[in-house]
Amino acid sequence: MPRQLTFELAPAPAPTFATFVAGPNAEVAQALERFAAGQLDETVVVLWGGPGVGKTHLLLAMAAAAAAAGRGVAVCGQPSQVSAAPPPGARALVAVDDVEAADAAAQGRLFTLYNALAACDGQLAIAAAAPPAALPLREDLRTRLGWGLVYEVAALADDAKPAALAAFARRRGFELSGDAIAYLLAHGRRDMASLARAVVALDALSLARKRPVTVPLIREWLQREMPLDGGTVPP
Numbered sequence: 001m002p003r004q005l006t007f008e009l010a011p012a013p014a015p016t017f018a019t020f021v022a023g024p025n026a027e028v029a030q031a032l033e034r035f036a037a038g039q040l041d042e043t044v045v046v047l048w049g050g051p052g053v054g055k056t057h058l059l060l061a062m063a064a065a066a067a068a069a070g071r072g073v074a075v076c077g078q079p080s081q082v083s084a085a086p087p088p089g090a091r092a093l094v095a096v097d098d099v100e101a102a103d104a105a106a107q108g109r110l111f112t113l114y115n116a117l118a119a120c121d122g123q124l125a126i127a128a129a130a131p132p133a134a135l136p137l138r139e140d141l142r143t144r145l146g147w148g149l150v151y152e153v154a155a156l157a158d159d160a161k162p163a164a165l166a167a168f169a170r171r172r173g174f175e176l177s178g179d180a181i182a183y184l185l186a187h188g189r190r191d192m193a194s195l196a197r198a199v200v201a202l203d204a205l206s207l208a209r210k211r212p213v214t215v216p217l218i219r220e221w222l223q224r225e226m227p228l229d230g231g232t233v234p235p
Contacts, residue, residue, distance in 0.1 A: 015060035018171060019200070021192050023156040023164040025054065031149065032058055035123065036065035038091050043117055044124040044148030048131050052191060053153045055127040059095040062125050066093040072122075079106040084113050092122040099128045099145075100135050111141045124148075156192050161185065165195060169213070172203050176213055183215045187222060 022029045028047075035045050047055045060075065067073045072089020076082050079102035086092040094113060102110060117124050128135055132146040156164055162181045169176035176199065188198055205221055206213045 014064070015057045016064050017061045019196060020054060020057055020061055021156070021164050021168045021196050023160050023192075024154045028151045028153060029058065029061075031151070032062055032125075033065060035125070035149070036062040036093065037069050038066075038071060038123075040149070042123070042148045044114065044126060044145055046126045046128060046132055046145050046148060046150045047153050048128045048150070049153035050129070050155060052193070053155045054192070055153050056097055057193075058153065059097055059125055059127050063093065063095045079103070079110065082106055082109045082113060084109040084116070086113065086116050086120060086122050092117065092120070093125060094122070095125040095127075097127045099126050099137070100130065102137065104138075107138050107141050111138070111144070114141070114144050158190070161190070161192070161195065164192070165199060168196060169199055169203070172199070174203060174206065174213060179215055180213055180218055183218050187218075 017029055017033050020029055031040070032045065032047075034040050035042070047058055049055055063073050063075045070090065072087040072092035074083070074087040074092070074094045076094065076096045078098055079096060082094075082096055082102075086094065094117065096110070099110070114124055116122070126145060131150055131152070132142050135142055135145070137145070162178065162185070165181050165184075166176050166178075184195065184198060188194065202213045202218060202221060206217065209217070211217055
């Protein structure tokens with residue numbers, strides 16, 4: 001069995017809904033697009049799940065979509081960055097990651113921010129490791145987070161990755177064959193963030209070379225990327 005290779009990847013594509021490999025989270029992503037566009041009335045949406053499932057990507061995608069819709073936006077990569085005041089702009093949206101790490105002061109600001117957003121028709125998007133009821137937060141904040149939309153972001157199973165990658169490539173305007181996907185999964189990193197970056201890089205190479213994304217092109221790209229462990233790409 002060929003050993004896994006570690007290789008340098010292209011820069012990550014911008015975290016938008018278009019660059020999110022949804023898999024079992026397609027309905028969640030669609031609801032979040034509507035939330036970011038201001039089409040839903042709820043004040044808060046909470047995304048929860050394990051590490052690496054795409055919660056941060058979805059938060060940033062919501063922020064990007066809200067900004068494109070002309071809304072005021074603030075992104076807090078950690079709860080300590082939260083301000084009690086909403087950002088300027090119509091129907092402001094504030095995105096906060098890793099909310100379970102909020103200390104007492106940050107929880108107080110989040111509670112005040114929630115109330116301020118509710119009063120001005122703004123919205124709060126939260127990412128967390130657990131659903132609101134299980135978060136180590138003060139009761140009044142935890143209760144308010146539970147009043148909104150709560151979605152679990154599910155990890156993509158290995159057997160679902162081929163279909164998800166094929167759909168992701170199709171959204172970018174090209175077809176990725178079963179053989180090409182199998183080769184990429186056998187010889188590259190298998191987490192979805194890395195696989196998405198690989199598909200984006202292969203798409204760019206395909207356009208530059210005017211060649212379809214096939215096993216020979218993937219092999220050529222892997223060889224050019226010079227695996228960090230000094231291994232060789234199998235034929």
